[in-house]
Amino acid sequence: MKSFYLTTAIDYVNGSPHLGHAYEKVLTDVIARYRRLMGDQVHFLTGVDEHGQKVQMSARKKGIDPQQFCDETSLEFRALCTKLNISNDDFIRTTETRHKAVVRELLQRLFDKGEIYRAEYKGFYSTRQEQFLQEKDRLPDGSWPEIYGEVTEITESNYFFRLKNYQEWLIGYLQEHENFVFPRYRQKQVVEFLKEPLNDLCISRPRERLEWGIPLPFDEKYVTYVWFDALINYISAIWKDGAPDPRFWPVDFHVIGKDILVPPHAVYWPIMLKACGIEPPKALLAHGWWLQSGAKMSKSTGNAVNPLDLVGQFGADAFRYYLIREMNVGQDSDFSAEHFVIRYNSDLANDLGNLVNRTLNMTNRFGGGVIPAAEVEEEPEKELKDLWAKTQAEYTPLCEGLQFHSALERTFVFVKAINAYIEKRAPWKLGKSTEAADQARLRTSLATMAESLRLAATFIQPVMPGTTEKIHAALGYKAGAVWRDEHPWSTKLDGCKVEQGLVLFPRPEPAAPAAGAAPAQPKQPKQPKQG
RNA sequence: GCCAGAGUAGCUCAGUGGUAGAGCAGAGGACUCAUAAGCCUUUGGUCGCCGGUUCAAUCCCGGCCUCUGGCACCA
Numbered sequence: 001m002k003s004f005y006l007t008t009a010i011d012y013v014n015g016s017p018h019l020g021h022a023y024e025k026v027l028t029d030v031i032a033r034y035r036r037l038m039g040d041q042v043h044f045l046t047g048v049d050e051h052g053q054k055v056q057m058s059a060r061k062k063g064i065d066p067q068q069f070c071d072e073t074s075l076e077f078r079a080l081c082t083k084l085n086i087s088n089d090d091f092i093r094t095t096e097t098r099h100k101a102v103v104r105e106l107l108q109r110l111f112d113k114g115e116i117y118r119a120e121y122k123g124f125y126s127t128r129q130e131q132f133l134q135e136k137d138r139l140p141d142g143s144w145p146e147i148y149g150e151v152t153e154i155t156e157s158n159y160f161f162r163l164k165n166y167q168e169w170l171i172g173y174l175q176e177h178e179n180f181v182f183p184r185y186r187q188k189q190v191v192e193f194l195k196e197p198l199n200d201l202c203i204s205r206p207r208e209r210l211e212w213g214i215p216l217p218f219d220e221k222y223v224t225y226v227w228f229d230a231l232i233n234y235i236s237a238i239w240k241d242g243a244p245d246p247r248f249w250p251v252d253f254h255v256i257g258k259d260i261l262v263p264p265h266a267v268y269w270p271i272m273l274k275a276c277g278i279e280p281p282k283a284l285l286a287h288g289w290w291l292q293s294g295a296k297m298s299k300s301t302g303n304a305v306n307p308l309d310l311v312g313q314f315g316a317d318a319f320r321y322y323l324i325r326e327m328n329v330g331q332d333s334d335f336s337a338e339h340f341v342i343r344y345n346s347d348l349a350n351d352l353g354n355l356v357n358r359t360l361n362m363t364n365r366f367g368g369g370v371i372p373a374a375e376v377e378e379e380p381e382k383e384l385k386d387l388w389a390k391t392q393a394e395y396t397p398l399c400e401g402l403q404f405h406s407a408l409e410r411t412f413v414f415v416k417a418i419n420a421y422i423e424k425r426a427p428w429k430l431g432k433s434t435e436a437a438d439q440a441r442l443r444t445s446l447a448t449m450a451e452s453l454r455l456a457a458t459f460i461q462p463v464m465p466g467t468t469e470k471i472h473a474a475l476g477y478k479a480g481a482v483w484r485d486e487h488p489w490s491t492k493l494d495g496c497k498v499e500q501g502l503v504l505f506p507r508p509e510p511a512a513p514a515a516g517a518a519p520a521q522p523k524q525p526k527q528p529k530q531g
Numbered sequence: 532g533c534c535a536g537a538g539u540a541g542c543u544c545a546g547u548g549g550u551a552g553a554g555c556a557g558a559g560g561a562c563u564c565a566u567a568a569g570c571c572u573u574u575g576g577u578c579g580c581c582g583g584u585u586c587a588a589u590c591c592c593g594g595c596c597u598c599u600g601g602c603a604c605c606a
Contacts, residue, residue: 185535192602193601357565
């Protein structure tokens with residue numbers, strides 16, 4: 001069985017989860033679920049980054065121990081995974097012993113090899129912000145901004161990692177591995193970055209300045225800083241006998257935000273691994289950001305909508321659907337609650353949810369609640385089956401290319417076609433006919449709509465696993481163990497007993513006529529005709 | 532400044548060397564199994580601007596404008 005290891009970035013616990021965290025987890029989860037369905041042995045890791053100055057300061061502000069602070073806030077991130085139905089196999093925290101041990105082991109290994117050395121670092125230090133400043137932090141007139149308070153030039157001794165020794169190696173590696181970074185154009189950014197000479201990387205902080213970190217094994221007066229702590233999580237979580245578990249390493253995908261691609265994941269990380277004698281990752285997937293231009297405006301009026309509230313209101317599957325359907329992986333996209341409601345109503349409630357409900361109702365009314373076998377194949381059936389063949393052919397390549405938004409789009413084209421098929425057959429008319437041929441067509445139409453619904457449900461599974469299960473259950477069906485065997489058009493449903501009715505995606509209550517932007521009013525009902 | 536991405540119907544986007552497409556929104560219609568859902572029909576665009584190559588460019592080339600992101604020790 002092929003193994004497939006993928007990770008999200010670990011989230012910094014000095015703050016609450018937001019849409020960006022949610023998206024990264026959902027995207028990674030969709031890939032993970034898809035690979036599992038394709039038969040891979042998946043290992044999906046996520047977690048939290050808990051060290052550093054900000055955590056130390058936040059804990060102090062609350063008057064609690066940093067560890068206690070981490071214990072509390074990391075729970076929020078775990079809760080987010082549960083809420084979004086994330087199927088991670090592991091959740092790592094950088095304050096765990098298993099992690100700290102590996103960090104120290106690798107630091108020692110590099111120190112022994114001479115990859116880490118001690119040197120003086122001279123710079124401008126802000127006591128108030130407890131950090132070194134950069135030349136770019138200066139105001140145009142050369143002074144330092146007010147927020148830094150008193151700035152003094154100090155010299156500090158620190159440990160450095162010989163990054164620049166590996167610059168040529170990395171450039172060559174990127175040439176040989178053109179698909180190291182997805183999307184491709186981001187790899188160009190990395191190559192561009194490497195045209196400038198690298199400096200060695202400062203990897204320590206003196207403990208008097210930063211207490212909350214992992215002490216260097218060869219000098220306990222220092223803790224390691226940021227990258228040699230956080231990035232290591234990807235291997236510390238699967239550490240086995242002095243190396244990352246060969247069943248999973250090298251990792252198939254590190255899913256990260258575009259903001260931490262260059263330089264941390266695309267430069268520091270491969271070089272760190274190379275220096276340790278460990279293989280680099282197979283690929284990095286840098287996703288874009290959700291912009292919330294609309295939210296900023298409403299914030300000023302105090303009406304800010306937290307996107308994560310939509311999960312509670314509409315369910316994890318609907319939320320996941322929106323994120324995956326709207327975002328072209330790698331690009332940025334705009335998030336708006338209005339847009340969300342429009343998609344929810346149109347795709348999920350009207351097209352899919354309503355289709356499920358009407359299929360169940362017709363099967364009960366015209367078929368006695370049991371899905372009959374198809375008996376004829378005329379133009380309407382042929383058209384629908386042809387479309388399925390086309391959908392099936394396109395689906396897998398799209399998913400393999402991470403084009404999940406397109407894969408969903410094709411699947412919903414098929415869903416719409418099922419609705420159109422039903423109109424063509426009009427079982428409610430066939431039901432009134434006593435002709436044997438019409439009765440055969442009626443049974444065929446019930447079988448066809450049920451089967452096509454089963455197939456559509458199968459294809460939405462990586463994105464909306466709960467919905468797939470509900471639809472299959474409503475059809476009285478339990479999917480087999482091998483997903484790909486579920487893809488072809490079949491007679492698997494013959495004789496299945498269906499449920500009474502099922503409203504999967506209830507339409508939201510009409511928005512209260514509160515001031516300002518009322519989101520997505522439901523369409524005005526048409527007046528029923530008199531008579 | 533440098534690098535990259537993007538500028539196509541009201542909105543979100545697809546697209547090909549031969550006088551433009553989808554979904555949503557809008558308009559009209561027939562139906563009733565259904566979450567007043569679904570189906571059918573339909574109104575919208577000098578495809579950022581200016582040149583060039585070509586029989587022919589939205590798609591090729593050059594220039595320009597606008598937007599977004601990155602340009603290191605900051606999660």
